[in-house]
Amino acid sequence: MRTRGGAPDGPVGERAALRLAAGRARAGELAPYLGTALYAVKPVATTEVPTVGIDTRWRMYYNPAFVLTLDVAQVVGVWLHEVGHPLREHHERFAALAEPAERLPLFNRAGDCTVNEDLRAAGISVPARKAWYPERVPGAAAGMTAEQIYRLLLDAAAPDPRPAGQSPPQQFPAGFDDCGSGAGGPRRPWEGDDSGRDAGGSDDGSVDAGRAELIRRQTARDVLEHARSRGPVPAGWRRWAEEVLAPAVDWRRELLSVTRRVAARVAGARDYSYARPSRRASATPGVVLPAMRQPRPPRVAVVVDTSASVTGDMLARVHAEIEAIVRRSRGTGVQVIACDAAAGRARLVQRVQDVVLVGGGGTDMRVGVAAAAALRPAVDLVITATDGDTPWPAEPPRQNPGATHVVLLLDGEREGVPGWMRRIVVERDAPDAR
Ligand SMILES: [Zn+2]
Structure with a gap:
């Protein structure tokens, strides 16, 4: 202990x-x-x-x-x-x-x-x-x-009595467990850090x-x-x-929910339908403040494994998903990087017809993930689509540590995807679902 x-x-x-x-x-x-x-x-x-x-x-x-x-x-x-x-x-x-x-x-x-x-x-x-x-x-x-x-x-909860602009209390309220x-x-102050290492540097089993x-x-x-x-x-x-088990039969919904979370984070958005009128609005009769500024859509990069082991069938599923992501980008487009042993140049795709996936060599998704992290302006979400036969970066890229990373596993569950990336297993469509 x-x-x-x-x-x-x-x-x-x-x-x-x-x-x-x-x-x-x-x-x-x-x-x-x-x-x-x-x-x-x-x-x-x-x-x-x-x-x-x-x-x-x-x-x-x-x-x-x-x-x-x-x-x-x-x-x-x-x-x-x-x-x-x-x-x-x-x-x-x-x-x-x-x-x-x-x-x-x-x-x-x-x-x-x-x-x-x-x-x-x-x-x-x-x-x-x-x-x-x-x-x-x-x-x-x-x-x-x-x-x-x-x-x-x-x-x-009682309305907040603090005047606007005053910083919130640093302590949680009395009686809160x-x-x-x-x-x-x-x-919290009593919690260990996120390294998963103990003081001696070995795995702490967390x-x-x-x-x-x-x-x-x-x-x-x-x-x-x-x-x-x-x-x-x-x-x-x-x-x-x-x-928990439902996403396995509906990976598209899982990806959509991740995309929405990233979009909400980017916008700093809240669920405004539940918000009370702001103090500023109620103190200024006749002035209607906008409920929410128009948030910018999240910037998305898709890294596609185009190595020889990825089949045309797998790429077709990626293609369909890129199409949906491009549609949701509201004209901003999506950066697409084809990657085998080397990363191709990122292409800003605004129509799915523009997606060109070429490759066919060995596989190293590390270079694709690094290329996505180097994009400027920095992207918010990196989706890497692969069969999983690849080395993985052990840590989030330093060039863009804030981005969310999702791995679409095109050929079923696979070991080795690092914990900082979110895995989504792409299930084959059931024949009757087409
Ligand atoms: Zn509890």
């Missing part, structure tokens, strides 16, 4: 670690379909966290003194609660909302409601400090998403984005298998599992 920040050694630390281990074992018995996820979590003892929280790399920080106030049944609830946050991608979902960081406590509670509702259905309770349920939120009901409950919490960056928001996705998919399969053959699974977990 690793420790951070002056965790008590000796009897207290040992007893807490034992109780935590007993709780995890029992949690795995009560919810075996969550076992893969439970055992991927790395517990870290620290007195810096008031209760328990989890980060984006699935490290669960616990305060040993707090754990010792709980019995094993409550520790079961802690485990299944905390692992629920990264499983359900609460960090990514809060980021996609592009909301101010000071609203994080509301999103954390909304996420807690959805996680706890399913735990209650399985007869598992959580410690009082994390016990948010939909009925605590005016207007909320079982089965709502975290985003829906978040909007209701936002509506119910922070579940860590895995539940949303930036890295979970990167690529492995997290594999854990989610395995867990989703386990949930559905359990529901089919072994016993009841709470409705929310079943819905979640179906959604």
Whole structure:
């Protein structure tokens, strides 16, 4: 058991670690379909966290003194609660909302409601400090998403009394039980960094984005298998599992959802249909401010693997997808780079007829990804379409570290895609879907 920040050694630390281990074992018995996820979590003892929280790399920080106030049944609830946050991608979902960081406590509670509702259905309770349920939120009901409950919490929250322009408070409100960056928001002071390395430089066993996705998919399969053959699974977990596995039969929708997230980030856009009138607007009668400036479309580059191993059939699917991306670019166009062992010159494509894919040699997508990163103005989204038989860059390109990278795997699942790139497996169209 690793420790951070002056965790008590000796009897207290040992007893807490034992109780935590007993709780995890029992949690795995009560919810075996969550076992893969439970055992991927790395517990870290620290007195810096008031209760328990989890980060984006699935490290669960616990305060040993707090754990010792709980019995094993409550520790079961802690485990299944905390692992629920990264499983359900609460960090990514809060980021996609592009909301101010000071609203994080509301999103954390909304996420807690959805996680706890399913735990209650399985007869598992959580410690009082994390016990948010939909009925605590005016207007909320079982089965709502975290985003829906978040909007209701936002509506119910007292209007912000701070004068415009004053910076938000640096501390979260009193009584807020922070579940860590895995539940949303930036890295907390007690969390480790994103390197996945410990102080000695070796792998700390934490979970990167690529492995997290594999854990989610395995867990989703386990949930559905359990529901089919072994016993009841709470409705929310079943819905979640179906959604996680759905992109495999609809990769275009998955790509579209990534593109939309990037577009929202580029525009700094929010869901304005829910926003209250701004203070400025209400203080100036008769003046109607535009709800939202016209955002610029995201700048997109597509790197296409044109090496000999990529078939015409695969390229046809890429071609169709580039066509859709070009259509959505609203006349801005898309940079297309054909890449085999070398990257071709980027071509700005405004009509799909302009797409020319030539190549036929060996494969090295590293040069294509680097060429996309070197484009100026810098692109926001790089989509690399390949059969996956290629070396990969270990780290995001330094020339454009802010871009989102998606890999379209044209020939099914493939190992080796680095964790910082988002993988989408392109499924062959079913014959009846044409
Ligand atoms: Zn929580």
